[in-house]
Amino acid sequence: MFESNEIRADISTKSVLDTLDTVRELPLPPNFLWGAATAAYQVEGGAQQDGKGPSIWDEFSHREPSVTSGEDGDIACDHYNRLAEDIALLSSYGVDVYRFSICWSRLIPLGGRNDPINEKGIAFYNTLIDGLIAHGIKPAVTLYHWDLPLELHTRYGGMLNSADFQADFEHYARLCFSRFGDRVKQWITFNEPYIVALFGYHSGILAPGHSTKTGHDSTTEPWRVGHSLILAHAAAVQTYATDFLPSQKGNISIVLNSDFYEPYDATSEADKAAARRRLEFYVGWFGDPIYLGGDYPESMRQQLGSRLPQFTEAEQGLLKKTAPHNTFYGMNHYTSQYARARTTPPHEEDHTGNVEELTTNSKGVEIGPLSGVSWLRVTHKQFRKLLNWAWDRYQRPIYITENGCPCPGENSMALGQAVDDQFRVRYFGLYIDAISQAINEDGVEVAGYYAWSLMDNFEWAAGYSIRFGITHVDFATGTRTPKKSAAYLEETFGKRRAIPRNGNIANGIP
């Protein structure tokens, strides 16, 4: 995905649209929630404002400008200084919910449990939360979206040190619950632990940039980091359940991202097993310990042996105790692939379950049409399958905490063309149809949908060249311009939720 971010500007919007299915505008329950999502480092800017401490991303984007195309999040969308404008923007879109992340080093500049607190950082998020609520928008807060306080990385290796990381994250989470929990009722501990572990400590594409190439041990580090994330998550859930839930009555969980995997050869038992195993290595890695209160999937234990850490008895107890308090399943989902069983033994750096990932199957059929970025194809039918998979395995109401795409060629378009984002409108429409089918035809509980993203922003290793926003941002001036997809989302959710479940279009008359 982030390895290859080349942009496709060659194909005209019209001919690309012809390759996409037609949207059916299928119904959703009246209480279904929709909104938009962002992450602190991708939008805030204000990198050194009001006492904020540096994060690993401040350091990484300046150390490795080649990885981020010479760009950084110093200013990003300048959301930190445009808060009122952005809340008004959200309100104008008619969203029910807004998912954002808190920058840990704004609240605790050095990050640790004995380090000072920065009240100006707390004030910023109070202003945001109060502003949302004043506009009738529910805040959903991610505690960690990849911007670890740099000091914790230098002090003890961050997530490579499970005990210290768990204690510091628990302390930071407690601070957030106590200062914001009277108004925040949906908490997410970590965004995409899979990406944190593998892109931060295996490919090195994301901060802190560890990989074998940079002299680190990618055969063990990702599994240690994953272990730390699971334990820190469980500790925060335990704290919330014990000390805050009785009075605050909110929800807490984690966000797991995944593609869905189809077998490369639909008639091959080996490929079918490979597709199942790939999802266990992707989602089961975190989902099984957290939602089932159990161990890592057996397939992972088998392949990874002693490189996969063990949970002590006390840790197993914590996982069992906290599992029921994870009251929803947060799903980030963008695309899908084919899985083909490898016939040679797994490489010791393998993290897939010894599976080859492909975009074309044994019959030469592509999984779906390409979007504006090489890792993302439109695969709405597979989205429905992933919803069923997650529901069957974990039995929690699902929130789609991220979903979206860049349009082909979008970054090289003039403003007028960029805001006419029909490819994105179609993508959203098809993926929301899939949610409707999962709910109404398959019996899956899906409770809400957060489009990624509220606005074009700093797309990590791709810098500003890949645009996921429903709002166009001119990064030279900071000017925001709504795209057609923003209006489409408001309209489609309005329409779909008004349709009675028996399927007859209302027209005011049931």
Ligand code: PNW
């Ligand atoms: C998410 N994949 O990452 C992140 O949470 C966002 O911060 C990011 O901007 C957004 O997606 C768009 O890239 C991804 O498996 C994680 O294909 C996984 C995948 C894609 C994106």
